[in-house]
Amino acid sequence: MILPSASPLGWLLALAAAAAYAMPAAAASRLGAAGMRNALLAAWLLHGATLVLGLWNEAPRFGFAPALSMTAWLVLTVYAVEKQLFPQMQARWVLAVLGAVAIVLALLFPGQPLHVSASAWLPLHLALGIACYGLFGAAVVHAWLMTRAERHIRLAEDPHSGIPLLTLERLTFRFVTAGFVLLTATLLAGWLFGDALYGRAWRWDHKAIFSLMAWITFAALLLGRARFGWRGRTAVGVLYAGAGLLLLAYVGSRFVLEVILGRSA
Structure with a gap:
């Protein structure tokens, strides 16, 4: 993944995504199934918006943390598709933790310019x-x-x-x-x-x-x-x-x- 290293909008989107991921990870029992689903959807959309913003950055970067962040987003994409086919699949809490950690790491270590x-x-x-x-x-x-x-x-x-x-x-x-x-x-x-x-x-x-x-x-x-x-x-x-x-x-x-x-x- 390619992330902006200093864009205020990029930081805002990434922090919002991390917060949205953290909600189902920290309060899974209180949110319920619908709340978990909505929080993960919001986090996935914000995460994707961060990636798209990074693609338009004048100095794109790449590194270990951006690679992990893109991997987490792809895994969540696969999960979202499979959830429609297999509603009984249960991995939201784990994926929420994975997404939050990946977002924070990518903010702290944006990688080197290509x-x-x-x-x-x-x-x-x-x-x-x-x-x-x-x-x-x-x-x-x-x-x-x-x-x-x-x-x-x-x-x-x-x-x-x-x-x-x-x-x-x-x-x-x-x-x-x-x-x-x-x-x-x-x-x-x-x-x-x-x-x-x-x-x-x-x-x-x-x-x-x-x-x-x-x-x-x-x-x-x-x-x-x-x-x-x-x-x-x-x-x-x-x-x-x-x-x-x-x-x-x-x-x-x-x-x-x-x-x-x-x-x-």
């Missing part, structure tokens, strides 16, 4: 990467819901209190498959067109190594499910490992550069 000499195709490459983060983020949320559903079954709790376990599992792997396709496309673009995109050839830095490790982990997950029937805790554990590696690839490396080392590259 180079004016960057390729015109760079935004497309970044969009592929962020979409990949969003799909795997949605997969992680579904895996968490799947784990919670399994726990409810083991404890003999109401099996109709959420979305069916098999449906959750099917949705989780659909998101993993789509994310894997985008991750493959992103890595191939960086490898084949690194000179055009970044002005330098592909190099084996931390981002490349962690991204490749994540790709191998997700490939093993999809292969293990297709050939060996991986599911349940095994599949969820591998998914979490791959998502952690992918998070370290860009977000982790940029955090170290921007916050710990104070460098732009």
Whole structure:
């Protein structure tokens, strides 16, 4: 995501979005279902307006916190669509916390300005990467819901209190498959067109190594499910490992550069 670093309107929209996210996170029991839904909708719209405003900024920025913020917005978008198809899906509180934290981080760490000499195709490459983060983020949320559903079954709790376990599992792997396709496309673009995109050839830095490790982990997950029937805790554990590696690839490396080392590259 690209956020303005000093726009008063940008700050106002972002703070309003964070406050709207915080309402269902802090007062879920008092708001009720309708109140939760309205608060999340308002937060999602304000968050989206912040992103659109950032795209028109004269000095667009990018970094680990903006990437997390865009990922959170995409995950919420997926949730909003799925909620229409599966009204029993219950993840509002978790997503509200995720959105509020992501917004605040993006305000505190807006990232570094993009180079004016960057390729015109760079935004497309970044969009592929962020979409990949969003799909795997949605997969992680579904895996968490799947784990919670399994726990409810083991404890003999109401099996109709959420979305069916098999449906959750099917949705989780659909998101993993789509994310894997985008991750493959992103890595191939960086490898084949690194000179055009970044002005330098592909190099084996931390981002490349962690991204490749994540790709191998997700490939093993999809292969293990297709050939060996991986599911349940095994599949969820591998998914979490791959998502952690992918998070370290860009977000982790940029955090170290921007916050710990104070460098732009």
